[in-house]
Amino acid sequence: EIVLTQSPGTLSLSPGERATLSCRASQSVSSSYLAWYQQKPGQAPRLLIYGASSRATGIPDRFSGSGSGTDFTLTISRLEPEDFAVYYCQQYGSSPLLTFGGGTKVEIK
Amino acid sequence: QVQLQESGPGLVKPSETLSLTCAVSGYSISSGYYWGWIRQPPGKGLEWIGSIYHSGSTYYNPSLKSRVTISVDTSKNQFSLKLSSVTAADTAVYYCARVFIGSGSLDYWGQGTLVTVSS
Numbered sequence: 001e002i003v004l005t006q007s008p009g010t011l012s013l014s015p016g017e018r019a020t021l022s023c024r025a026s027q028s029v030s031s032s033y034l035a036w037y038q039q040k041p042g043q044a045p046r047l048l049i050y051g052a053s054s055r056a057t058g059i060p061d062r063f064s065g066s067g068s069g070t071d072f073t074l075t076i077s078r079l080e081p082e083d084f085a086v087y088y089c090q091q092y093g094s095s096p097l098l099t100f101g102g103g104t105k106v107e108i109k
Numbered sequence: 110q111v112q113l114q115e116s117g118p119g120l121v122k123p124s125e126t127l128s129l130t131c132a133v134s135g136y137s138i139s140s141g142y143y144w145g146w147i148r149q150p151p152g153k154g155l156e157w158i159g160s161i162y163h164s165g166s167t168y169y170n171p172s173l174k175s176r177v178t179i180s181v182d183t184s185k186n187q188f189s190l191k192l193s194s195v196t197a198a199d200t201a202v203y204y205c206a207r208v209f210i211g212s213g214s215l216d217y218w219g220q221g222t223l224v225t226v227s228s
Contacts, residue, residue, distance in 0.1 A: 001171075032211075032212060032213075033212060033213040033214075035212065035213070035214035035215070037215075043220075044204055044206075044218035044219065044220055044221050045155065045204075045215070045218060046218075047214055047215060047216050050209065050212040050214035050216075051212045051214075054212075056214075056216065088154065088155055090155075090213075090214065090215070091213075092208075092212070092213020092214070093213060095171065096157060096170045096171055096172070097157070097160070097168045097170075098145070098157040098160070098170075098208075098213065099157065100154060100155040100156070100157065101154075102154050103154050103155075
């Protein structure tokens with residue numbers, strides 16, 4: 001069973017700063033099948049990145065994804081006030097067919 | 110614009126069966142894509158429950174497989190979830206979503222519905 005471990009659990013930053021979020025898989029994940037989501041309180045998750053590095057429709061270019069194999073990264077180049085939220089990575093293809101990481105909370109410092 | 114809307118009872122008694130439906134608008138389920146259910150216990154992370162193709166092919170999370178049934182009704186453009194023998198641990202916000210096959214990502218989500226398991 002594949003496990004996705006996100007770190008850190010909480011990231012305390014100020015608006016304008018750069019955020020770097022990590023997602024590590026217990027076994028290799030195809031880059032084609034690694035996605036990132038943003039979730040704000042009381043809302044459904046929103047797809048940010050798919051295929052490890054492709055931005056979903058309407059996602060600002062301050063969000064970028066990278067990585068391969070077992071190590072993936074979501075970077076927010078300059079945090080805007082609306083970016084403070086919880087972020088999840090997700091893989092598709094290994095058993096279980098679809099798995100989420102535990103999440104990273106980006107909070108205002 | 111693709112829209113998904115969950116519906117069903119917000120309160121289910123322990124040992125009973127949880128039943129939810131996801132109505133899809135703006136896209137015909139028969140045209141393709143997988144459609145899935147995901148849940149999130151209060152204050153916790155996301156858990157994939159299972160997915161279904163318009164043909165009826167299903168994939169379930171092994172941890173829930175013995176209790177889950179997902180079905181599709183293309184005539185109503187909706188799909189459904191049944192989770193049997195529920196306990197308090199099944200209390201969660203339940204989301205339905207569309208699975209983009211090319212990447213396995215979930216590109217459209219419903220707003221979610223809270224289901225509480227309690228007597």
